[in-house]
Structure formats: structure tokens, C-alpha cells
Amino acid sequence: MAHELKDVVAMSAEAFVPVMEQYGEDVWNYLYMLTRSRELADDLAQETFIRAYRHLHSYRGEAAVKTWLLRIARNRWYSYRRLAFVRRVTLTDRLPETNASDSAEEEFLRAELTSEVWRTVLELPVKYREILMLRAHYEMSMEELAEALGITVSAAKSRLQRARRKAAELWGEERSEA
Incomplete structure (x- = not known):
């Protein structure tokens, strides 16, 4: 069940917890995809x-809560x-791995990244x-x-088409090297 942000002005920190629980994994995975750093994504x-x-x-309710958060x-x-x-600071994920058990986000991301695609x-x-x-x-x-990226719908369509073409080209290069 999606959480709607009704009566947002009066929402307490405790009332916001279910929103964080519902969308936390999506936000973290998205940030990890952008940063490639667990610590920075956290x-x-x-x-x-x-x-x-x-x-x-x-929050005006014009976009879905997830879109707004992303x-x-x-x-x-x-x-x-x-x-x-x-x-001139660059953070990397070169920290040594710990033996602690992986979080649900890390397990999910690892499963996703095993895919060649x-x-x-x-x-x-x-x-x-x-x-x-x-x-x-x-x-x-x-x-x-378009809303999440701050661009027009036509720009989103164009960027998506270019992204798919670039991915196909890269996929072809990797497959021919294998």
C-alpha cells in the first residue's frame, strides 16, 4: 500500500517512518547506482x-511519492x-570489506549486479x-x-532511446570480446 503524504504540514517524524520504510530501499539502490559507493549511498x-x-x-502531490523522493x-x-x-575530493569505495552480514540492500544490489546486462x-x-x-x-x-530528471517528456524519450542504443553497442563489444 503506497503511503500518501496527506496533511503533510502536521506530519510528525514518527508518521514519516512508514514512508522511509517503504521507499528506503528504492532510494538507496538508486543512489548506489549513481555513486557506486555504499558509504556515500548511505x-x-x-x-x-x-x-x-x-x-x-x-510536496504538491503532482508526482508519486517515490518519484518525488528519487x-x-x-x-x-x-x-x-x-x-x-x-x-577536489573524490570518494571511492576502496574500503576493505567487512565480515559483517550484508544488509538487504547490499544483497539485492549484488544480485542485480550479477547480471551481465x-x-x-x-x-x-x-x-x-x-x-x-x-x-x-x-x-x-x-x-x-521527465519529472524525476527535470527534463521534458520528449527529452526523456530521446535520452532513453540513446541510452538503449549505447547499452546495445557496449553489450555487443563485451560479447565479441568474450
């Missing part, structure tokens, strides 16, 4: 929900990148892998894609 997902809670009053996540990632570039998608430039992930994994409509 941080940005937390920032996403903090920002969403603080700006509940700005857009906030994307904006948090762009803000991070801008600041990281200015500071998703490995190919992750090699694409961000703007292409992002639209393919939103369309294929989150099953967003063209209108939702």
Missing part, C-alpha cells in the same frame, strides 16, 4: 529523507558532486544509466522520468 539516502521531511510542505535523492547527489569537485548499464555514462535504471527497475512512465 549518507545521501539519509540526507534525502531528512530533506524530504523538512520540505514536506513543498528527485530529491538525485538533487542531493548533484549537490554532493558539485561540492566534491570544488573541494546490469554490469553493462553501470558502465554507461551517468545520464544514460540513470534513465535506464529508472525506466527498467522502477518502471517509471515517460512523464515520471
Whole structure:
């Protein structure tokens, strides 16, 4: 059952918890796909929900809650990148693996990444892998894609077509090398 953000101005932190529970995995997976860093995805997902809670009053209900949250996540990632570039800081996921049991998100992502198709998608430039992930994994409509990415519907269609073409080219190159 999708959580609607009714009476958002009066929503308490406790009332927001089910929203975080329902969409947390989607937000984290999306951010991991963008960042390729577990630690950074954790941080940005937390920032996403903090920002969403603080700006509940700005949610107009024009987009689905998930679309709204993914857009906030994307904006948090762009803000991070801008600041990281200015500071000349690059975070990587070169930290040693721990023996702790994997989280549900890590297990899910590992299963997804075992697929050759998703490995190919992750090699694409961000703007292409992002639209393919939103369309294929989150099953967003063209209108939702446009809203989440902050572009027009026609630009979303064009970008999706280019992304599919690039993925097919890359897939063909990888298959011929094998």
C-alpha cells in the first residue's frame, strides 16, 4: 500500500517512518547506482529523507511519492558532486570489506549486479544509466522520468532511446570480446 503524504504540514517524524520504510530501499539502490559507493549511498539516502521531511510542505502531490523522493535523492547527489569537485575530493569505495552480514540492500544490489546486462548499464555514462535504471527497475512512465530528471517528456524519450542504443553497442563489444 503506497503511503500518501496527506496533511503533510502536521506530519510528525514518527508518521514519516512508514514512508522511509517503504521507499528506503528504492532510494538507496538508486543512489548506489549513481555513486557506486555504499558509504556515500548511505549518507545521501539519509540526507534525502531528512530533506524530504523538512520540505514536506513543498510536496504538491503532482508526482508519486517515490518519484518525488528519487528527485530529491538525485538533487542531493548533484549537490554532493558539485561540492566534491570544488573541494577536489573524490570518494571511492576502496574500503576493505567487512565480515559483517550484508544488509538487504547490499544483497539485492549484488544480485542485480550479477547480471551481465546490469554490469553493462553501470558502465554507461551517468545520464544514460540513470534513465535506464529508472525506466527498467522502477518502471517509471515517460512523464515520471521527465519529472524525476527535470527534463521534458520528449527529452526523456530521446535520452532513453540513446541510452538503449549505447547499452546495445557496449553489450555487443563485451560479447565479441568474450
